[in-house]
Amino acid sequence: MDNQFIFQYSWDILPKKWVHKMKRSEHGNRFYTNTDNLFPLLCFLKWHTYTRVQVLIDICGVDYPSRKRRFEVVYNLLSTRYNARIRVQTSADEVTRISSVVSLFPSAGWWEREVWDMFGLSFINHPDLRRILTDYGFEGHPLRKDFPLSGYVEVRYDDPEKRVVSEPIEMTQEFRYFDFASPWEQRSDG
Amino acid sequence: MTVPVTRKDLMIVNMGPHHPSMHGVLRLILTLDGEDVIDCEPILGYLHRGMEKIAENRTILQYLPYVTRWDYLATMFTEAITVNAPEKLENVQVPQRASYIRVIMLELSRIASHLLWLGPFMADIGAQTPFFYIFRERELIYNLFEAATGMRMMHNYFRIGGVAADLPYGWIEKCFDFCDYFLTGVVEYQKLITRNPIFLERVEGVGIIGGEEAVNWGLSGPMLRASGIQWDLRKVDNYECYNEFDWEIQWQKEGDSLARYLVRIGEMKESIKMIQQALEGIPGGPYENLEVRRFDRAKNSEWNDFAYRFISKKPSPNFELSKQELYARVEAPKGELGIYLIGDNSVFPWRWKIRPPGFINLQILPELVKRMKLADHDDIR
Numbered sequence: 001m002d003n004q005f006i007f008q009y010s011w012d013i014l015p016k017k018w019v020h021k022m023k024r025s026e027h028g029n030r031f032y033t034n035t036d037n038l039f040p041l042l043c044f045l046k047w048h049t050y051t052r053v054q055v056l057i058d059i060c061g062v063d064y065p066s067r068k069r070r071f072e073v074v075y076n077l078l079s080t081r082y083n084a085r086i087r088v089q090t091s092a093d094e095v096t097r098i099s100s101v102v103s104l105f106p107s108a109g110w111w112e113r114e115v116w117d118m119f120g121l122s123f124i125n126h127p128d129l130r131r132i133l134t135d136y137g138f139e140g141h142p143l144r145k146d147f148p149l150s151g152y153v154e155v156r157y158d159d160p161e162k163r164v165v166s167e168p169i170e171m172t173q174e175f176r177y178f179d180f181a182s183p184w185e186q187r188s189d190g
Numbered sequence: 191m192t193v194p195v196t197r198k199d200l201m202i203v204n205m206g207p208h209h210p211s212m213h214g215v216l217r218l219i220l221t222l223d224g225e226d227v228i229d230c231e232p233i234l235g236y237l238h239r240g241m242e243k244i245a246e247n248r249t250i251l252q253y254l255p256y257v258t259r260w261d262y263l264a265t266m267f268t269e270a271i272t273v274n275a276p277e278k279l280e281n282v283q284v285p286q287r288a289s290y291i292r293v294i295m296l297e298l299s300r301i302a303s304h305l306l307w308l309g310p311f312m313a314d315i316g317a318q319t320p321f322f323y324i325f326r327e328r329e330l331i332y333n334l335f336e337a338a339t340g341m342r343m344m345h346n347y348f349r350i351g352g353v354a355a356d357l358p359y360g361w362i363e364k365c366f367d368f369c370d371y372f373l374t375g376v377v378e379y380q381k382l383i384t385r386n387p388i389f390l391e392r393v394e395g396v397g398i399i400g401g402e403e404a405v406n407w408g409l410s411g412p413m414l415r416a417s418g419i420q421w422d423l424r425k426v427d428n429y430e431c432y433n434e435f436d437w438e439i440q441w442q443k444e445g446d447s448l449a450r451y452l453v454r455i456g457e458m459k460e461s462i463k464m465i466q467q468a469l470e471g472i473p474g475g476p477y478e479n480l481e482v483r484r485f486d487r488a489k490n491s492e493w494n495d496f497a498y499r500f501i502s503k504k505p506s507p508n509f510e511l512s513k514q515e516l517y518a519r520v521e522a523p524k525g526e527l528g529i530y531l532i533g534d535n536s537v538f539p540w541r542w543k544i545r546p547p548g549f550i551n552l553q554i555l556p557e558l559v560k561r562m563k564l565a566d567h568d569d570i571r
Contacts, residue, residue, distance in 0.1 A: 025514070027278065027279065027514055027515065027516040027517075028515070028516060028517055030515075054405050054406065055405055055408055056408050057408065057517075057526070057528065057545060058517070058528060058530060058543065058545045060530050060541070060543040062532060062540070062541045063541075074515075074530065076517050076528075076530060076545075080405060080419065080421055083426055085517065087515075087517070105406065105408065106406055106407050106408075106553075107406070107407050107408030107550055107553055109553060110549065110550070110553050118242075131235075132234055132235060133234060133235040133238040134235060134238065135235070142240065142243060143242060143243055147243075149240075149243055149244065149247055177247075
């Protein structure tokens, strides 16, 4: 099937310096690379005749706080010519600077802005790296695991000052954690 | 910008977050040179509700009411992707009847979304009347949804392994009546709009996107198909039971607004064809895969035996996501809606990334509006 062909081909032909691990599963084939070789790898995948992955579907950041390089950036790619999808994953920590792929895939512009906004990973050579989804003047990077679900500030319109102000959050009910483990299920002794 | 201007001082206009034309909250900062638009900068984030962070703290069943609020025009697609992702992760089989019901609901939702694209599109061009006509048909679709699911818009209908409840008695006949009525409605729209010279003057040749450019910018859905690329996830991916029906991909070559209009009208007609075929061929059988709800922590547990099945109505589903990653996708009316899901061996997902089609399709706007008249920059969609 075409889906496996371009994956197998690229794994065979690429230098092992670029792709240091690969995983093939029914849920999607993926390459693991490191941040220095990310841009050449995507360049190869986009332009080479037998891979031709021209569509960047998604750039996703993931936070694994238990790891040393806590963030992982996942690029989901699609080749319309061969009907195949490939995932490229790199890991980074808070200060690693990843090279932006905007020159290859123009749609990466907003995706990288979102990863910056939500996680704090910055990209070199990005034409316009600023916040995209959070409020003006928002502090913090929301999707990191150490940022609480309810946030730190709440906003309200302050009538004496005639503008919107941010204040530290005040919750009347504490955060309830619904796990819905069924009472019949004994987790400890099955 | 490298676009030549005719005067030195350009006017910067803010089309603020609220619009009188139901676009939703989107702020555009336009740089104008007289009536020509030099540059446009969209500012997003006004409707960012933290859905991805909430998903990390909810089980799939608890999360389902949230997902219809992502895209409230085409609600069934968001639910479909939310259950498709865990189903693919754990290889859960969906019964045939449930698959047909899902396809019918999805196609009705697609028609509803395209109708609500058509209304504001015509209103932006200047024709106010179709805006009211589309709500006629959308109300009929809402009635069908309310009869089947209980809610007009924010149905909580899809479940992992099927749908929540079966179709009520007589729903299929009502749906057939709707299909017949809607075909006459589409003919009415075509008579009023498609060959209207004023409409063609406004829309033909506006906002042309080439095929290569569309692929580069990651567009999907009708915007991609109107530029000559026949890419429809329903044919390519073969999910649910779309391969059992006889339908064609709607596509056009020119890539301007007229082509996008024709693709969407064509898609509405194809959806009706699909719904009619599905209604005729719907099989009997279960509407939900109840195996998913069993306690399978211990496979041969006595709690799974016959005697205990009648103790309560249905046990609390405790669907556990294993430690795998998956990218699932559906063909939403706006484009490719995808979920990148990382499971974590617990009931909460570790990362739930939503790939929204509208977010990406909007990115091309600053490129397209260069040198366009102010009144045309709304026609691009």
